[in-house]
Each structure stands twice: as structure tokens, then as C-alpha cells.
Amino acid sequence: EGDITVRLAQPKEQLTLLDDQEVELDEDTLVIADDNKALAMAGVYGGKNSGVTENSQNIFLESAFFAPDAILGKARRYGLHTDASHRYERGVDPQLQRAAMERATELLLAICGGEAGPVTEAVAEELLPQRSDITLRISRLAKVLGVSIADDSVTEILERLGFDVSFDGQQWQVGIPSYRFDLSIEEDLIEEVARIYGYNSIQAAPPAAQLRMTERKEGELSTHKLIDAMVCRGYQEAITYSFVDPKHQALMFDETAALTLPHPISVDMSSMRVSLWPGLVGAVAHNQKRQQAVLAFVETGLRFIPDESAENGVRQEAVISGIRSGKAHSEHWSEGDRSVDFYDMKGDVEALLAQTGNSAEFRFVASQNPALHPGQSAAIYHGSEKVGDIGALHPKFDKALGLNQRTFVFELSLSAVTQRPLPLAKPVSRYPSIRRDLAVVVDKQIAAGELIAAMENVGVKQLVDLNLFDVYVGDGVPEGKQSLALSVTLQDSDKTLEEAEVTELMTKFIETLKSEFNATLRD
Missing domain, CATH: 3.30.56.10 (Phenylalanyl-tRNA Synthetase; Chain B, domain 1)
Incomplete structure (x- = not known):
């Protein structure tokens, strides 16, 4: 109907393909059209309205050169894969079109008979690839x-x-x-x-090159050392895709806008991960379906956070993440049959933080995270800066994510755990240490870590160890209260501590706990 033109598709224009599939064309899709409608998707697929059937009497041949950039990705966008798209995406000879047209005409006349019509040629020489020596x-x-x-x-x-x-x-x-x-x-x-x-015919010869050791800062921890520390605790290193299922990611991070790929490998790998958790959860679910009872994976990699102020609108952050599920130990008569719990994962993270030599600077603070169980989740802080999260995955996600056991995860910013102080030698004290036990009653909502941090901040240089060794709730403790028992180890590097000095130091600790937490000594 009318003339043949090559143009971009009109908004919401429809085209019925040769296989009877009807598609709605995007406005950046090139089409071959007549005066009234699109006849074919240029360089990809023919349309049914211009298809040849057993009853066709007049055949119109079209041979074209399309720039690869104009065809690239169009077939995949519509779920198609054709010989035409395969060739045009990789490039074709821009001088071959007339010869191909004449050869096709020659074959038609030889096989079917008939008469050849005129050839109409449209060439934009300035747009064709220019070949230079x-x-x-x-x-x-x-x-x-x-x-x-x-x-x-x-x-x-x-x-x-x-x-x-x-x-x-x-x-x-x-x-x-x-x-x-x-x-x-x-x-x-x-x-x-x-x-x-x-x-x-080219003779093999070893390359000659000068090797020079690269600079390495002693105060920086390599990711290999962090991974090795986790492997020593029973973890397996995992490498997962940066592309994740948008549905699974939206369940865990509903408040985070993920980056959607314009040309994904598949529908379930169409979003860039905002955390390493979706990939690790998929690995655990895969192994649970294969009757693996003890599962622990660790991974380092990038997460991609949408950020308008960052380069290309995305902030790439290096993190280390881990996941545990199933039994706490392999089956053994000495270990018992116990499932992994929050404190197993917390112990693993503390072992990881110990690699920095600054584990005392990190603290765990109870928090809410949409991906984690409300009563079993915590934020990890380095000083006043939040550097990670830890906790149990929320049970409501288990069925959707394919999990059949309680699963615990953590994630830490690599920049927070790859710096360590240089070791400094100190003389070992020749004088005896003194231990005192301190039992205080505080409100249940107060975490033991807060008490320990407050006591460390008192500034007593003789304090060499502080440890929580008992938590008691029951008879003798008022309702809504808990009894925390702490062991305090004191030692001076210059002299033996006198009883009066020890008493004075313990009084400082007690007064600090009383003023900051309204703590009382347990009878």
C-alpha cells in the first residue's frame, strides 16, 4: 500500500510477525513500512502482512545495510533470535546489497520463471562505513x-x-x-x-621481563586473610552473580530501589544486587534441596546502590558477607545435634573483627532491618559509623526464597575491616594480676555490651581484662531486671596492687554503672 520506507516505529505501533506473534514496537525500533503500516522489523523479523505464501504472485525483494548499533539488542528485547539479527548485529558488507538482490532475482527467475521489475536504490553515502588504509x-x-x-x-x-x-x-x-x-x-x-x-611456525620462546615486588602497606589487611579466617571456622568461599532475581531482592530490601538492567541475561537475573545476601541465600537454598545439613558460605564483592551524586548514578561498595544454616557442627558424638543460632554467627563475626586488632572499637546494637528477624538482628558499628548488619533472615521470606531451615547472615563494609594498627611491643608485667567479680542488677533492655563499654571508658590503665560470665533472671531479682556478673582483672606493670588501690578502682566502676545505668549491686 503505497511506497516502501524505512522509519522508526510509532508510539504503541503493533506488528504481527511471521510466526503470528503480535508485538508492540518500541519507538527506537527500526521498521520497514508502507504508507499505512509496518511490514517488518528491520534486520530482525518479517511481518505476516508482507510474508510470502503458496499463493503469492508478485514478490518484492528488499536488501539493506543496517548499522549494527541500530539492530543490536532489539531481537533479545522482543524475545527473538533470528538469522537476520545474528548477522546484522555483527555487521555485514555495506557494498553487497545490490549484488545480493541481483543474485536472488536470478535464482527466482531460473526456478519459478516470471519477469524482473526495476531496482530502486536509496543510498546515504555519508552514513556508510568509511574504509581507510x-x-x-x-x-x-x-x-x-x-x-x-x-x-x-x-x-x-x-x-x-x-x-x-x-x-x-x-x-x-x-x-x-x-x-x-x-x-x-x-x-x-x-x-x-x-x-x-x-x-x-612461530617458535615458542619464554617472555623476558623484569619483576618488581609491589608495595604493600602493613597496616592493610588483604581480603584473602579475611576469607582464610572464615574458612578456618568452617566456611566455604562462594562467588555469586552480581545480577539477582528482582522479586527475591524486593522481598528483602523493599525500601531500596535496585538498578534494572535494560538487556538482562534472563528475567530472574535482571537486577543489580544491593547486597550479597540474595546470591548467598540462593546458594543455601540450592544446597538445602540436596540434603546438605551444614551450610556456611562467605563472599567478598561489590554491591550496587543507586546514588544520583555518584559516578554514572550508582555507588559501588565493597563488602564481605556470610551466611549460615542447618546444623552448627557436622554429626559427631562429642558435639551433639544442635542447629546454628544467632550467637554462632555473632562469634564468627567477632573472629573476623579480631583480625583487625581493633575488635574493641566495634559494637553490636540491636536494630530493625526489613530483611531480618525483628528480635534477632543487630547493626554493627565502628565508633559512631554503621558498617554492617547481622541477624536471622525473617521467617516470612523462607518459603518465597526456597529455604527450609533457620538462616543467619551478616554483611560488613570491607573498608571498615581491612585497616589494622601496626603491632607495638610492650613489656610483660612481672607483677601479679588480681581478679574481682562484680554482679549488678540492671533493666532487662540494657545490653551487657553497654556496661562493658562504659567500664572500659572509665580510663583505668590497670584494667587488663573484662568479661561477662553470667546472666541471671529469676528469684531474688526484681521483675523487669536482670543480674549481670562481670569478672574484672587488674594488673599494674610497675608494682603490685594494694588492696586499697583495688577497692578504689572497683568503686570507680560501680559508680560509673550506677550513674549511667542506674545499676545496683546484687545482694
């Missing part, structure tokens, strides 16, 4: 291949490949035919020469 230097050829090839042999190889070749004693000027659109730089010609000359 490529210079191939003797010195560059010898350096890349590591072997000297006779000048005459190189000239012969290039001519046998159909190139226009001229040689001036130092280099070749090579004219590339239009059908070799894969050749554009000098290294492309070197590859062609090596291919025809024969790889087996």
Missing part, C-alpha cells in the same frame, strides 16, 4: 609475534587475503575490502598474518 609496520609485526617474517612472505599473505598492498621498505599500506569490516587497526592485520603464516 591500515599501516602495518615491520617493527611492530616482529615485536608482537616475536618472530621475523620475510617481507615478501608478508606481502604475499596480504595479497592472498584479497587486500590492496603497497610496500615501501619499512611498512605496508593495506587497503581493506568492504566485506572485511572486522579489520580496523594494525593488530588486526598482525593477527591475519600470523593466522596464514601458521601458529605452529
